[in-house]
Amino acid sequence: MMKNIIEINGLTKSYGDKTVLNGLDFVVEKGETFALLGINGAGKTTTLECLEGLRSYDDGTITINGKMGIQLQSSTLPENIRPWEAINLFSKWNSDKTSPSSWKALGLDAFEKKQYRELSTGQKRRLHLAIALIGNPDIIVLDEPTAGLDVEGRVELHEIIRELKQQGKTILMSSHDMTEVEMLCDRVAILKEGNIEFIGHLSELTQNEHTSVQITIKSQKPLSQNNFKNCCCLEIGQEQARFETANLNTGLMEIIGAYNEEAVTILDLIIHKNTLEERFMEIAREERI
């Protein structure tokens, strides 16, 4: 049985009259990669900063069962410090003896002579990740780790995160990049206006009862029937028709049955499931009751 490594109960935070976190409850299990999602201002960074001890909160409890390493969304260092000096400084305060081999694993040796102001965004991210890993933490908190990175930088960072996951680290991250979340994360929580709108496995999010599947069929001639029991006909054109169904099995059987009945030859069939991004946007746009 997995142990909860982070437990958050009733976390509440307001800035003046504005409630930013409205009694959040969630747990992060040991060894999982958990993402906090939400549009700008949803409360992701505030949640992470409360968790990291960088921000006070009004109510609720936060329990952390392990050492935490933190990569902030907008962190910086003195502009004339060199990467190895920064690593040494944070290592000394964490009583950790860093080895050059661990720097190499993060590619820091390639730019160790540069000063902080001379580093690219990707190099800075890697340096801050290296600092977050000082002291061999059990939990790694990454606040939008790939924001501002180019494709190459993102791919490199994804590799590093996968390796950390393989090492058994628990990763709690926030991100705007749904592809990244689909690739890296086990569970997600979607925040909206300080409330959790969804929490669970990615598969639950993209394949629940609210999720529709779109079926596009290209055929020799149009189908005459447009009334179906298990699906909805969105469009019937001369060369293709589009359908939407909540249940792929029954919906698809009924549509193919209709084509067979009318003896219309199907030339191509495309099934489009809702992506995480589409599902996320649906939740983000839903009105709160």
Added chain:
Amino acid sequence: MKAFIYQFRLQWVLDLRNRGVLLTYYIIPLVFFAFMGGIFTTINPLAKETIIPSMIVFGVTMGAVLGTPTQIVGLYGSEIKKSYLAGDIPLWTGVMIFCLSALGHLFLMSMIILMVAPLIFNATLPTHLPSFMLSLILFILATLGVGSALGLFVKNSTRLTMISQLVFLPSVMLTGIMFPVTMLPNALAQIGKILPATWGFYNLCLNTPTFQSILPLLIIIGVTSLIIIDQLRRSEIN
């Protein structure tokens, strides 16, 4: 303790890479000393008696009021503060390290003036060097206290530039280092008494400072320390 010592050593290295630090702690005070020392001792031969204290007070005030707060704002007014908190580096170390390294730089700059002034301007050396050193260290600490409190209180580099001048300019004009305080209107002379430069200059000119003469410096160190501790507490968590 090892971590603190490493951080202090690192700060010295970073200072030497920082043109702004070198300018405010060494270059401008020493260039000012070279020019103004020449002018003062030429137009007023009696200036040889006070040229060392006055140029040291100018240099220390410049470094501690214009230089140190800029460094402090660079840490506490930026995301570096969050990086330190997230990386388990205690926030107090920032201001402490800046002050200790500034103490070293400003002491070194003062020693350069002390050694060079007799050679090039025939300046009078202090009669009792240990007392002079004690007064100098207390004066540097008091001025650093004011500078650090400013840096922690203002947290914005543009506003800091203006507010620092409100301390720096009176420190130069109202404390006796440019012309005797007796030439000033009484109100301005009284304002000058709240500045460490007045008491720094007074004690550096004395042969043997007394407890009463250094008391204002000790009070400034105490008050600014309390302000610094309070500001650091507020800085810990928003």
